[in-house]
Amino acid sequence: MNDSERRRLVTRNTAEVVTDEELDDLLENDPTIYVGYAPTGEMHIGHFTTIRKLADFLRADLDVTVLIADLHAHLDDEKSPFELLDERTAYYREAIEGMVAAAGADPTEIEFVEGREFELDADYSLELLRMAADTTISRVQRAGSEVVRQSENPKLGGLIYPLMQTLDIDALDADIAYGGIDQRGIYMLSRELFADRGDEPPVCVFAPLLAGLSGGKMSASDATSKVNLTDDADTVAEKLQGAYCPQGEVEDNGVLEYMDYLVFPILDERGESFEIERPDEYGGDLVYESYDELEDDFVSGELHPQDLKNAAAEYVSSVIAPVRERIDTDRLATAYPEKYE
């Protein structure tokens, strides 16, 4: 595989790369890339869009490491109780493997690591303390503001969080730090801290974040604003039916984003097209080979939101189906006892 093809695989469907030049340099060798997920709430379709890209990284022949950041899950305002860390870690790993497989790659090629395996090592702890001694509260707060839960009475844990994430890059020997664009603040701080220590800063690749179905940002607490990986076909249809989707508008349109970032990339991989059934009175069925064609028709008014929603629900459901089937519901229940009695 030549460099430009690798580059295309690594960067397609991303929100930002910092920096392009540094990435090019790395791709001349065999770079390692890592992404971390804190096993907090149930995984949803937003995770799928970032995880789907891991398949691209594997195809580009990168060394992919996935960190299940168990300590981070607890450190961030105790989103996960300490006692549930093991169960949630197991659930996250299983779900992530399912998503990678659903994206057409082999999950066994990924190296999975858990935070407690190395974040408690003496040298890691020492570096953490040295970093804490040298970093102001406001800088860390600002870096983590998009990721760490904000509250009136923030815990110390939320300040340690970005520092540990920075040390993880080093500890896992990652040349590239990958994550959602919400991670940008933390990784930009990481790059500065690396430079301060005289180390080579990581290249950062950011995935776009899916908008919420109710318009605006996706909210973890608003169940109707996102599709869960365990949602069945009817639930998916119900949620998409209720989605904010103004005719002809692309802005804040969650339904279109689902198509762009999730459905079309996967259809692409399978070599399938997007087919919309439409009553004759409205013009009959439609077929799209690419997202751009679909967006054009939507903007022009040729494609009505209701017809899009109907088809979108089916495709979204079919895309998450393999993940849904792979998730062990008993494990899910023990990982979230307050939700599944």
Add this chain to the structure above:
RNA sequence: CCGCCCUUAGCUCAGCCUGGUAGAGCAGCCGACUGUAGAUCGGCUUGUCCCCCGUUCAAUUCGGGGAGGGCGGACCA
């Protein structure tokens, strides 16, 4: 260790002084209107009033204790 303040609907809070089991805004849900959703209009729901004990016919309200949280003081050897 000491002092002061806070804890009421999913969220932000009012009510408590002058006891009679509670309200607003937002959110949410339903209906109307659009071939979707939203916006708009109409309607509706929601509560161990942090816990325990006491006073009282009656406590969210008064008294005592406790828990959780916040702020300040003291200490700076």
